[in-house]
């Protein structure tokens with residue numbers, strides 16, 4: 001049974017010299033398909049650290065869905081509750097990036113939005129026996145709330161990542177979060193306060209804590225993260241080591257996956273120590289290109305992290 005449990009596409013990317021105009025056809029110079037979805041990324045990072053993980057989500061009965069499941073299996077993640085449906089296509093993000101790095105992106109959630117109560121009921125035993133359940137906002141809010149409720153009512157710690165963020169988040173998301181973890185822009189959307197350094201993040205984190213989370217973590221890119229909790233409601237900055245970043249895409253998911261791993265397997269560590277180690281793992285991920293392709297394995301990391 002999964003000790004780290006996760007709720008949730010495929011990235012279809014073309015590189016071009018410029019973005020096409022309406023009705024125009026242009027030639028690009030590179031095309032690739034990648035694996036994603038915040039949930040899958042986080043699950044993959046946790047599994048690469050050694051977590052026993054299961055992915056609860058829905059994909060289409062199409063080649064993207066088949067490859068998605070194959071990728072989870074290659075990462076030793078249980079796909080018993082990775083459902084396939086004929087009623088929608090696998091969720092995708094179609095991206096065009098020009099030489100200046102500007103992009104246009106279309107996300108079609110597809111099968112993600114079809115994950116329903118019945119699916120969650122089938123996964124009830126894996127949810128209730130997990131040590132930690134991670135949940136994001138890439139499935140319907142109703143399904144996320146239901147999964148969080150199931151976990152909490154079984155005494156399972158929840159790690160909620162409100163991404164992509166919405167301004168009027170249902171207040172129950174806060175009370176159902178053992179750990180509420182978001183980045184600067186998500187914290188801004190949720191609180192209405194500008195967040196760009198440890199001080200402003202501390203202010204926003206207090207606002208989020210007052211909404212009922214047990215612990216709040218706001219990630220700050222190269223500045224690490226800020227945390228506070230009901231037990232210690234004073235913002236604490238956890239800086240990270242300076243590294244040469246090549247590609248920071250997916251750093252937040254590496255961080256969340258690592259934090260879930262520590263919550264599940266090293267529950268006696270202090271929150272500060274878990275966050276220091278999660279910073280270190282996410283710092284490795286920014287030193288290589290890609291998202292999941294940049295996520296480290298336990299065997300490549302210093303023993304001191306375990």
Ligand code: ADP
Nearest residue numbers: 183219220221222224245251252255279282283
């Ligand atoms: P997101 O990927 O959601 O935008 P952040 O940019 O806040 O999230 O990054 C998440 C975590 O990844 C940070 O808390 C930090 O630990 C690590 N990280 C991100 N960028 C860097 C960087 N340039 N150098 C070192 N660590 C980084």
